[in-house]
Amino acid sequence: MLSLVCSTALAEDTIPGIALGPARVFPGFEFTLKQDSNILQQHNDEISSFITLWKPQVKLEGKKPSYLYDLTWETEIGRYLSSAADNYEDMLLSAETLWQLTRRAELGLQGQYLNEHDDRGTTDRVDIGAPYQWHSSHLEGRFNYGRPSAKARIETQIGKTLKRYDEFSLGDIDQTDIIARVIYRTSPKIRLLLETNHSLIDYQEPNSTQDNQVNQYLIGATWYATSKTTGKAKVGYFTKNFTAAEREDFAGISWELGMRWTPATRTTIDTTARRYASDTTGIGDYILNQDVSLAWTQLWRPRLSTTVGFTLAKQEFGGQIGSIPRADNVSELNLSTSYDWRKWLTLKLGLNFVQRDSSLDENDFNRMFWLISLKAAF
Numbered sequence: 572m573l574s575l576v577c578s579t580a581l582a583e584d585t586i587p588g589i590a591l592g593p594a595r596v597f598p599g600f601e602f603t604l605k606q607d608s609n610i611l612q613q614h615n616d617e618i619s620s621f622i623t624l625w626k627p628q629v630k631l632e633g634k635k636p637s638y639l640y641d642l643t644w645e646t647e648i649g650r651y652l653s654s655a656a657d658n659y660e661d662m663l664l665s666a667e668t669l670w671q672l673t674r675r676a677e678l679g680l681q682g683q684y685l686n687e688h689d690d691r692g693t694t695d696r697v698d699i700g701a702p703y704q705w706h707s708s709h710l711e712g713r714f715n716y717g718r719p720s721a722k723a724r725i726e727t728q729i730g731k732t733l734k735r736y737d738e739f740s741l742g743d744i745d746q747t748d749i750i751a752r753v754i755y756r757t758s759p760k761i762r763l764l765l766e767t768n769h770s771l772i773d774y775q776e777p778n779s780t781q782d783n784q785v786n787q788y789l790i791g792a793t794w795y796a797t798s799k800t801t802g803k804a805k806v807g808y809f810t811k812n813f814t815a816a817e818r819e820d821f822a823g824i825s826w827e828l829g830m831r832w833t834p835a836t837r838t839t840i841d842t843t844a845r846r847y848a849s850d851t852t853g854i855g856d857y858i859l860n861q862d863v864s865l866a867w868t869q870l871w872r873p874r875l876s877t878t879v880g881f882t883l884a885k886q887e888f889g890g891q892i893g894s895i896p897r898a899d900n901v902s903e904l905n906l907s908t909s910y911d912w913r914k915w916l917t918l919k920l921g922l923n924f925v926q927r928d929s930s931l932d933e934n935d936f937n938r939m940f941w942l943i944s945l946k947a948a949f
Contacts, residue, residue: 695853856890
């Protein structure tokens with residue numbers, strides 16, 4: 572499944588790219604062979620399948636003294652050996668630029684078109700015997716004032732997303748997002764921040780009652796305590812208010828945490844945690860999500876590394892869902908090994924175990940998949 576996010580970060584210095592006038596082109600290709608024991612995340616009658624994933628991509632990046640630009644195209648073609656109905660072709664097109672207007676002011680624009688799908692078993696909608704196909708377009712502008720190293724910095728963003736499904740209109744939405752952030756440097760290694768996020772989510776189905784407005788107010792900090800520890804933490808108040816009176820609103824505490832600890836030169840431990848509310852895909856009025864993850868990456872040799880990751884997540888379905896409430900607990904263990912044959916060629920082996928324990932037994936499932944992938948980036 573393709574990523575929904577692109578950024579104006581130039582490629583790693585280890586990948587030189589191909590010169591094209593003032594810009595550089597970064598072509599790449601990834602092939603993955605995967606075996607999934609439960610492709611539909613079913614409680615009973617699991618279907619297993621070998622899957623091949625083909626992912627070509629190309630990126631054009633340029634840099635001038637006053638601006639950067641980034642153009643990206645990538646596609647992912649998935650083929651299921653035992654379930655041809657689940658085959659898919661996803662595509663991403665994106666463009667982003669950043670202008671340095673003055674020494675302190677910068678303006679950024681991003682546009683994106685995405686042709687995607689929802690895997691069967693990942694939503695609570697009726698199974699139509701194939702993935703739900705959808706496409707979206709996104710336009711975002713941002714304005715920042717103040718250098719990253721300045722005592723104070725203001726960051727603002729406004730974006731518009733249109734999402735449309737091919738088979739039905741229940742999930743079609745128009746969403747407007749507005750973000751404002753103030754960052755204040757208290758010391759060379761610590762920055763405090765105040766942030767407010769507002770989203771207007773408008774469902775296009777005429778009879779839908781899911782139209783809602785999200786408001787979030789956060790306070791937090793980023794820190795570079797030592798060369799071994801960096802992180803970001805935000806905590807605040809979150810509300811999700813529905814236009815329809817029959818829907819149940821949500822209000823509560825939300826948080827985000829991301830921390831990296833490097834106890835030794837070749838050892839990295841990443842920790843993340845979140846609490847937030849999201850829209851449902853068939854059951855309830857909203858979903859309260861809480862998750863925490865831990866990943867240990869070890870570089871054994873200059874070309875060989877391993878990662879062990881573990882995630883615990885809880886989803887509570889709020890609102891009018893009948894007499895039996897639903898809550899899901901999901902645990903996931905990820906094991907992977909990467910070997911760089913060349914600077915441009917990486918081999919990866921992975922093994923994942925997923926278990927969902929739901930208060931409604933029919934939503935329990937176990938899943939295991941292994942994969943082997945070969946990635947080339949020039």
